[in-house]
Amino acid sequence: MSLPNELRLRQQLCDTVIRVGGGEFYAHKVVLCKCSPYFRALFSHWSTPDCVTFDISGVSTSLMCLIIEFAYTGFVPLTRQNAQDFFIAADRYNIPGLLQVCSDFLEKHLSPLNCLHIWMLTDVFYHPKLREKALLYALSHFEEVVVNCADFLLLSAQQLVQIIESDLLIVNKEETVYEAVLKWIAYAPEERKESSSLLFSKIRLAWMSPKYLIENVKESELVKTSPECRAILFQTLNPILDHLRKTSYKSSICPSLAKPRVAPALLLAIGGWSDGSPTSLIEAFDARTDGWVEVAYTTETLRAYHGAVFLNGSVYCVGGFDGVEQYSAVHRLDLASHAWQEVSPLHASRCFVSVTVMNGHIYALGGFNGHERLKTAERYEPRSNQWTMISSMHEQRSDASCTALNDRLYVCGGFNGVQCLATAECYNPHTDQWTLISIMSSRRSGVSVAAYANHIFAVGGFDGVSRLNTAEAYNPSTNTWCNVPSMPTARSNFGIAVMDDHLFVVGGFGGITTIPNVEFYDIKTNTWFAASDMKISRSALSCCVVNALNNTADYASRLNPQRCRSPSEEEEEMEQ
The missing domain is CATH 1.25.40.420 (Serine Threonine Protein Phosphatase 5, Tetratricopeptide repeat)
Structure with a gap:
């Protein structure tokens, strides 16, 4: 405990008494002046030098007690119930330190239920940073706000327009x-x-x-x-x-008939192999504008043949290869702060690794450590920042691909060091067991796999002779594969992601050179369509979809003035 606060509690050397309601608080003028320009003006301009007792209205006794404690200790016990009262009092009595503490607390605890109230509160009690954050939160969670927030119906017309x-x-x-x-x-x-x-x-x-x-x-x-x-x-x-x-x-x-809003989700294409070397480039694709934009926050390391996933507002880059070394390193990009951080490494170096997210964990399967193809697998827990080994797969698999569906993990194809694989396996996290499932119709190394329309889609790859444009889908209920329409472009080692109810394939290797082109499959029309190319040609990249960000605009394309409409939407509407 500081000496001034100890003296205050003992009522020693105090030169002022603050009276609120029925309560009296002994204090030192110099401490209150340092805390607040309001008290400085009260003691030096709004009263005579010999004045000791000051009556203050408009604040409760309990609140003033905590304000004075904050002046001495810099601490206040904020809760969801009292934070707004402290914020108002801090504004009224011009206590910058307390105002900042309250603002930080309110910002941290923004929710669909309170964001509009906090936004409207800053109309009266001016704090531009908190006002901006509350509005951005409401804009990012608009659908939840409309359904759940009682303050939505109390907005003025001008506020709703804004x-x-x-x-x-x-x-x-x-x-x-x-x-x-x-x-x-x-x-x-x-x-x-x-x-x-x-x-x-x-x-x-x-x-x-x-x-x-x-x-x-x-x-x-x-x-x-x-x-x-x-x-x-x-x-x-x-x-x-x-x-x-x-x-x-x-x-x-x-042609555009209206300016698009920021998309609910964006597809990120991360790293890869381009012009004979690995790249750190990240590009973001906005399906509404059919445009790619280069993200300024590139990966900290040159990286190809890695895995990238989105989890809890961050992108994780797992394993990979820089042209010389196989990585065990894992880096995390916080999309809110744009900051990179190295987290716990894998237990094994893994390039050609298969990576996905299931139930809040990241899984890294197989790969190549520079000496052998791996069948081992591990799981990452973000809260503890720890990787844990899980049961090994039945086969060694590098250059495979995996995804999650209905609380199960599926890995398909790959290369075992001797041949390209047509086999696939399913992992049950509750029993920590792998089960072989029906084999695919083609051997596929450099395949891309995604969960789409309650099936596991295995697309493209290399069969040991040529790059493939074929695709097939696995039905977990019947343990069978069926053919689906082929991509227009044969490719291996490409990115894959599901966004806006479409299956996107991005870049890859076409057999002679890397390619920049992007295509998407629409299950409603059972057809593949072309989307805009990436800005650079690359293979061995990894893609993931990011959503629910408060700063989506930082990553969104503003370059393409045209609108990307769903082909199925157009055809369906014309048939009506």
């Missing part, structure tokens, strides 16, 4: 924004209907399904009773219908 006109508003479908506006208006229809056209003009109607626009929006009371809303709708609807009549419905890109 939210729904933002490019940073993250929604899976623009229909969500429209329905949120209807919900807000319905809360007080008579007084809010005059704001309907202003709000309607901020909805990005061109990003809605034409079928929804015709059947739901066009027939709504909002549009029927408002000439302004009706005019806005037809200004958007007519060009959309004209586009659908004139273009090829299998084209994935159409």
Whole structure:
């Protein structure tokens, strides 16, 4: 305990008494002055030098007790229940240190239930950083906020406009924004209907399904009773219908009719082999703009033949090869702070490693340690920052690929040091046992595997003779494989990820050279489509999808002014 605080508690050498309600607090003016310009002005400008006792209103006795303790100790016992009261008091009595502590606490504990209240609170008690963080949180969790936050219905029209006109508003479908506006208006229809056209003009109607626009929006009371809303709708609807009549419905890109919002999810392509050497480049793909953007926060090491996964707001790069050394190192990129950190290494060096996430753990399977192909496997626990060995696979597998589905881990194909493999295995984490499943129709080394539409898809690879464009899907319920349409481009050692209900394949090796091209499979149409190429050609990369970020805009593409529409959406709508 500091000497000033000890003297305060003993009421020694105190030169002021702060009275609040029925309580009296003995203190030292110099300590309170150092803590707050308010107290300095109170003691030196708003009273005579001989004044000792000061009556302060507008604050509870218990709160003032803790404020004075903070002045002496720099500590305050904040909770979710009292943090806002302390924040208001810190603002009112100009206590910068306490204001910062409260702001940090409120920011850390933002949730869909409280973010709007904290945002509106900063309208009255000015704190721009907290205001920005609360708004960004609300924009990033808009769908949860609309459903669960009582304060949503209490927003003013201008506050709601500020939210729904933002490019940073993250929604899976623009229909969500429209329905949120209807919900807000319905809360007080008579007084809010005059704001309907202003709000309607901020909805990005061109990003809605034409079928929804015709059947739901066009027939709504909002549009029927408002000439302004009706005019806005037809200004958007007519060009959309004209586009659908004139273009090829299998084209994935159409001219932009509205500026896209930040996507709910982005696909990251990380590292790989390019121009004869490994690269540290990370690119982010936004399906809504069909655009790639180079991420400034490149990997700390040149890395290829590695694994990359997204878990708890961070990307983990596992194992790999730099052209000389096989890595056991694991690095973590915190996507919020953009900071890289080295975490616990693997028990074995592993390039050509298979990596995936299941139930909050990272799994690293097989690979090559520079001497032999591995059948060993290990699991990472982020909370303890520890890798633990699990049961070994039945076969040595490098250049295989794995994924998780329904609480099971699947690994397919690879190379055992002698031949490319058609075998596949399933891991049960509850029994720590591997089980061989039906073999694939093709040997596949450099294969990519993903869980998609409740099946395990094994795509491309090398069969020992040539690169493959074929794909097949495993049904865990029947333990059978079936063929699915082939990719347009044969490739091995490429990235794979599922995003926006599509299966994306990225880059790879085509047999002669690395390739930059990207394709995606739409199970609704049973067809492959082309997407924009990466900025560089590379193989041996790893892909993962990131979502639920408060700073998605840091990684999103703003370069492509065109809109990427789902081919299945266009075809489905035209068939209606």
